[in-house]
Amino acid sequence: GEDVEQSLFLSVREGDSSVINCTYTDSSSTYLYWYKQEPGAGLQLLTYIFSNMDMKQDQRLTVLLNKKDKHLSLRIADTQTGDSAIYFCAERSNTGKLIFGQGTTLQVKP
């Protein structure tokens, strides 16, 4: 079946890089997404990558996709306290549905 897994918690110091990892099972996924959720808010789209790409960079964000291992990562360079949030990985299956992971809580310490 379709499944997306993430580690639940990551703690980093301000200024360090953060790497949030995600694995998925559906090899027919077309797009993979990263969403950010701040306390009390909805999900904010951060970035996405098409399945035929292996990397995408957008300012401080770098997405790496290893399609062979079904592994997706989000790297945040120069992490700031404002980056503290829950980060969700999601895959879009070939049925069009979005399958979400359970979210990784990123804690940024000053």
Next chain:
Amino acid sequence: ETGVTQTPRHLVMGMTNKKSLKCEQHLGHNAMYWYKQSAKKPLELMFVYNFKEQTENNSVPSRFSPECPNSSHLFLHLHTLQPEDSALYLCASSQWAGVEETQYFGPGTRLLVL
């Protein structure tokens, strides 16, 4: 600034009440979604509407009743809810069959059922 708005942002209701959640999208999309987000669980897709037609109902109890009068508005009617229905209810929209069909989310309605 999100193009998807939801009202109310917070709702407290008793198990015998009837209430409705409203979602409106200003992005010109043709698909809308309801998700349930409970603590420590992945987002659960509840309903999908494409071009105002319901195309997905993920085994959601009948005490949740969606309504999509047009492609910009989506409602979730609630009646006889249970305490375990307390959660954050998120609405999203997308352009169905668009290039990347990215879903954009509203801020959610935090529901507490007493």
